Amino acid sequence: MHIPCPLCGDRDLREFTIRGHVTGASRPEGETWSEAWNDFIYDRENPAGRTQELWYHGGGCSAWLVVDRDTVTHEVYGARLASEGAK
Numbered sequence: 001m002h003i004p005c006p007l008c009g010d011r012d013l014r015e016f017t018i019r020g021h022v023t024g025a026s027r028p029e030g031e032t033w034s035e036a037w038n039d040f041i042y043d044r045e046n047p048a049g050r051t052q053e054l055w056y057h058g059g060g061c062s063a064w065l066v067v068d069r070d071t072v073t074h075e076v077y078g079a080r081l082a083s084e085g086a087k
Helices: 034-040
Strands: 003-004 008-014 017-021 050-056 062-071 075-079
Touching: 003 062, 003 075
Parallel strands: none
Antiparallel strands: 003 008, 017 050, 050 062, 062 075
């Protein structure tokens, strides 16, 4: 599988580390354990199909990317810099 890094071009998967699905979940308030913290840390979606994931290009430019790919077929539809914000 190849990921199209916006800065480096088409690169091999081995240069990247996946960090999980891009979610709208925000960090809960406070520092004491709560159901909100439990949900934030442990309860994650595992969607089958097209999704957006956060990847780190540690073997290249060190950029954080949002990669649009299908988790079933592993087809990659594109990638953008995470610093560009939500789209």
